[in-house]
Amino acid sequence: xxxxxxxxxxxxxxxxxxxxxxxxxxxxxxxxxxxxxxxxxxxxxxxxxxxxxxxxxxxxxxxxxxxxxxxxxxxxxxxxxxxxxxxxxxxxxxxxxxxxxxxxxxxxxxxxxxxxxxxxxxxxxxxxxxxxxxxxxxxxxxxxxxxxxxxxxxxxxxxxxxxxxxxxxxxxxxxxxxxxxxxxxxxxxxxxxxxxxxxxxxxxxxxxxxxxxxxxxxxxxxxxxxxxxxxxxxxxxxxxxxxxxxxxxxxxxxxxxxxxxxxxxxxxxxxxxxxxxxxxxxxxxxxxxxxxxxxxxxxxxxxxxxxxxxxxxxxxxxxxxxxxxxxxxxxxxxxxxxxxxxxxxxxxxxxxxxxxxxxxxxxxxxxxxxxxxxxxxxxxxxxxxxxxxxxxxxxxxxxxxxxxxxxxxxxxxxxxxxxxxxxxxxxxxxxxxxxxxxxxxxxxxxxx
Ligand code: GDP
Ligand code: MG
Numbered sequence: 051x052x053x054x055x056x057x058x059x060x061x062x063x064x065x066x067x068x069x070x071x072x073x074x075x076x077x078x079x080x081x082x083x084x085x086x087x088x089x090x091x092x093x094x095x096x097x098x099x100x101x102x103x104x105x106x107x108x109x110x111x112x113x114x115x116x117x118x119x120x121x122x123x124x125x126x127x128x129x130x131x132x133x134x135x136x137x138x139x140x141x142x143x144x145x146x147x148x149x150x151x152x153x154x155x156x157x158x159x160x161x162x163x164x165x166x167x168x169x170x171x172x173x174x175x176x177x178x179x180x181x182x183x184x185x186x187x188x189x190x191x192x193x194x195x196x197x198x199x200x201x202x203x204x205x206x207x208x209x210x211x212x213x214x215x216x217x218x219x220x221x222x223x224x225x226x227x228x229x230x231x232x233x234x235x236x237x238x239x240x241x242x243x244x245x246x247x248x249x250x251x252x253x254x255x256x257x258x259x260x261x262x263x264x265x266x267x268x269x270x271x272x273x274x275x276x277x278x279x280x281x282x283x284x285x286x287x288x289x290x291x292x293x294x295x296x297x298x299x300x301x302x303x304x305x306x307x308x309x310x311x312x313x314x315x316x317x318x319x320x321x322x323x324x325x326x327x328x329x330x331x332x333x334x335x336x337x338x339x340x341x342x343x344x345x346x347x348x349x350x351x352x353x354x355x356x357x358x359x360x361x362x363x364x365x366x367x368x369x370x371x372x373x374x375x376x377x378x379x380x381x382x383x384x385x386x387x388x389x390x391x392x393x394x395x396x397x398x399x400x401x402x403x404x405x406x407x408x409x410x411x412x413x414x415x416x417x418x419x420x421x422x423x424x425x426x427x428x429x430x431x432x433x434x435x436x437x438x439x440x441x442x443x444x445x446x447x448x449x450x451x452x453x454x455x456x457x458x459x460x461x462x463x464x465x466x467x468x469x470x471x472x473x474x475x476x477x478x479x480x481x482x483x484x485x486x487x488x489x490x491x492x493x494x495x496x497x498x
Pocket of ligand 2: 156159160161183189245246
């Protein structure tokens with residue numbers, strides 16, 4: 051115990067900084083992990099320099115070794131860039147809420163439309179899917195299939211009309227989107243999800259079409275759907291959509307694959323937009339609300355390390371409580387106020403037996419308190435609070451009339467006050483003995 055205490059104090063007293071060598075070694079590891087996760091190179095560069103700066107100015111932690119401390123900073127920064135907490139969908143004050151999907155062909159927009167519709171339906175919404183992708187021959191059919199699976203109606207251009215792909219005239223996706231929204235209004239759908247066309251690569255025509263649809267339906271959310279496997283192209287693609295159409299949020303698709311999710315960090319850090327959902331398979335139920343903290347550990351691939359860090363910090367809290375107890379016993383007068391603080395500490399820890407067990411020589415007291423009633427702490431607190439500072443410092447001056455006053459003030463009896471004073475006297479004696487060194491070998495030189 052004394053070893054642990056001593057090192058705890060050593061750590062507590064260290065007001066140093068992490069060494070640059072420690073930081074650089076860990077940052078190198080982090081850089082490799084991020085590149086392995088396919089985070090864009092320029093994002094990795096910016097990120098690691100932020101982390102390095104923060105680590106250089108961080109106070110040395112008593113709980114963690116330097117590497118763990120850097121990893122902790124990395125994790126916090128990752129979570130922050132990924133949006134901190136999950137950002138829920140924004141709904142329009144006056145329905146319908148319009149959600150526009152944008153992204154490259156094959157990103158997973160149409161699949162997402164169905165997933166989102168099912169998800170919203172489960173929350174009691176009444177979505178309408180709008181097929182504004184008239185680019186690919188079977189795009190409308192695909193959305194109809196998805197809609198049927200999700201149990202959600204699909205608005206599509208009628209065969210033979212100008213809006214329809216089979217009419218010989220190129221369909222007008224903007225008109226379809228506008229008509230879809232009007233239909234949603236008249237049929238009282240509270241959410242409209244507009245599926246759009248994509249190209250294999252970013253191009254001007256695609257952006258213009260998406261912007262025109264955006265202007266026609268004035269969406270509450272524009273969700274940029276991006277394939278998590280896209281790797282290093284994530285930045286350029288996200289930037290192109292951010293500039294070309296603009297988006298309010300991101301959906302990461304195909305997270306069921308090998309991708310470690312580096313694209314998430316790339317997109318979030320380049321565009322500053324939050325990731326709302328993750329798509330994790332071809333089935334409509336393979337869909338999750340996005341959790342930045344989980345993604346951070348996936349990107350770092352250091353789930354175990356993060357767990358270790360958490361545990362180390364928890365253990366450190368216990369060490370600090372232990373150190374506080376040691377401080378109390380080694381102090382030169384153990385006053386009623388200390389006694390009260392100690393009781394409150396015990397209650398706060400929720401496990402005073404454990405704490406007493408950590409203190410050598412406390413066996414006696416532990417036994418005495420084995421059947422200690424938690425409400426007892428309230429009573430002790432009330433009694434001590436009803437004493438004057440002078441009485442707390444020197445309980446000897448508490449005579450009969452003071453005792454009666456204290457009992458009245460604390461809603462207890464004179465007997466209760468007596469019992470407390472007796473108990474305190476016993477504890478005080480024990481503390482004094484231990485402070486002399488008898489009970490706590492190796493405590494010499496400990497700060498009081
Ligand atoms: P769109 O062109 O953006 O509309 O993309 P689609 O929704 O048509 O999806 C393209 C392909 O990716 C389809 O074969 C989908 O089944 C598949 N897909 C979509 N989302 C996911 C996903 O989260 N995981 C996997 N494994 N496949 C997906
Ligand atoms: Mg599609």
